[in-house]
Amino acid sequence: MDCDRSFSINVQQLQQRFRSLQRSLHPDYFSQRPQLELNGVELAKGTDSDIDVEFLKEIMEINETLAEPNNEAKIEEIESFIEVKREELTKDVSKAFERDDLQEAKKLLAKMKYFENLEDKVKSKKNPS
Structure with a gap:
């Protein structure tokens, strides 16, 4: 993407580069290629097996x-708790990228997905449809 490999990046620069690549590349050209890999770490694979018990x-x-009824206080x-954990994980992912520890970043991003x-x-409990 022609930007620093970091979790904290210049969003405007990334958007401009993305649009440029989007114009020149189309997913259909690459549909038969192997899964995405970055420095030997396969990013597209499921990561649940890497998460501790x-x-x-x-x-x-x-x-x-x-799932419990009438638990507004909880x-x-x-x-x-989720907000605090998300902030911690965001910092940890950034540090993992800075150390070039992509395996650790992959594990942390999987954890972030659970918290998401x-x-x-x-949100659905607080605002039922």
Whole structure:
């Protein structure tokens, strides 16, 4: 993408480069190519097997709490917890990119996805359709 390999990047520069590449490349040209790989780390593979068991237990407990009826106070607590964890993970991902530790960045980004899913569940509990 012709920008520094970092989690914190110049968004405007990235958008301009993306538009330029978008005009010159089309996904159909590359549909038969192997999965995306960066420095030997396959990014497109599932990452659940890389996540530690304690983390998965924590996520399950939060999901169980969210499933309980009449738990408004707990939902607020979970929402705050998710915000703190997201900030921590964002910093950790940035540091992993700075160290060029793509395997660690991959694991951390998978964890971020779990918290994103939890955040969606919290929002749907707070604002049921």
